[in-house]
Amino acid sequence: MLTINVENRKSLRIVLVMLEPPLPFGNAAGRWFYALLKGLVARGHDVTGFAACSNPDDIKLSQQLFPAPQYDLRLFPFPQRGGLAAKWRSFRRPYSYMFSDDLMKNLKERISKEYDVLHMEHLWCGWLAPTNASKTLINIHYLFSIDLAETSKCSWRQWLDHQLMLRGERILLQGPAHFLALSERIAGAIHEQYPSTSVDIVPLGMDLENYDFIPDEQRTPEPVISVIGSMGWYPSKSAAERLLRDLWPRIKRRVPNARVQIVGWEARRVLQQYVGMPDVEIHENVPDILPYFRQAAVLLYAPGRGSGMKVKVLESFAMGVPVVTTSEGVEGIPAQDGEHAAITDDDAELVERTVQLLTSVELQNCQRKAARQLLEKCCSAPAALDRLETAYRRLIFANRISPV
Secondary structure, eight states: OOOOOGGGOOOOEEEEEESSOOOTTSSHHHHHHHHHHHHHHHTTOEEEEEEEESSTHHHHHHHHHSOTTTOEEEEEEOOOOOHHHHHHHHHHSTTGGGSOHHHHHHHHHHHTSOOSEEEEESGGGGGGOOSSOTTEEEEEOOOHHHHTTTOOOOOHHHHHHHHHHHHHHHHHHTSSOEEEESSHHHHHHHHHHOTTOOEEEOOOOBOGGGOOOOOGGGSOOSOEEEEESOTTSHHHHHHHHHIIIIIHHHHHHHSTTOEEEEEETTHHHHTGGGTTOTTEEEEESOSOSHHHHHTOSEEEEOOSSOOSOOHHHHHHHHHTOOEEEOTTTTTTSOOOBTTTBEEOSOHHHHHHHHHHHHTOHHHHHHHHHHHHHHHHHHSBHHHHHHHHHHHHHHHHHHHHHSOO
């Protein structure tokens, strides 16, 4: 295996393209982008960053966090497009609407000059890959072919969106680029469909400096069960619905003073039928998510089908909130059941393991400390960047022995 001597690490010229700006407490992907850009520059690499921005307000904040000349970060708001031409463009290249003409022109100009790696974060950035993609790595955060495999009832509009997602995914995965994947599951699925495709596994890395581990004496004494995550993302939505519909009534009978807090983007709208349930609080669009982790005795995150790493599970590990989850919930994390988290796909066991944690502070403390240690070893920013640099070197080496 190709390895890196950290002491003799050579500076690389990296062009980094991101689907959202690199913000430490922005959306889930943005948290990784923050650790990624910050970490690569700190390691001495020459990085030119490009980011599309769905929220124009994030541009100024990103510029403050990554000031020039220390960082070369170029930010572009999503373009305002409409009409038949825009619809045709979206049909031909699904979700390419995020990339403005200015971004594409600026990127094309940059990659016309010398660089070692064109690193694209998220599948849809693949629309920006050059024809000669021998130096291109596209990071696959999740696969629609996995996530939508069991979808049944949906509106015609949702069905159309799903078909566009699947079509775009097929086109880009058959392209000439090399790929990164967050987990073995994603890498295996890509290889199964496209056996000749090059895929390296690099997990999400957490910038743990942004997550203080909650001391034992500051942990909440209240039996509060939490689900935290955007309700616009199916895994988080399904985890909240499973808790409220199937698990919560059984837990409440066992722990009468228990309470539930659901926190996430559009949570009250999406979970409208559950608003007003006794001992259930639903908060949406909160400005700061961290206080809600501090109020949680347990994160019960039991999603339905959904590929990729679950950032809220990682954040719970980082802050020391005990986690009860499923095999889907710990995808890409080498967590062991009973040591780092309670991991089971069975509803009765999810209830039982949650009750055990709610009623044992000692068990909570053992599990949460082991989870933080695991994160520091395997899913911290330095650990992820080590594996990423290895993928960079492998790509460069492959181009040297098989020049295009």
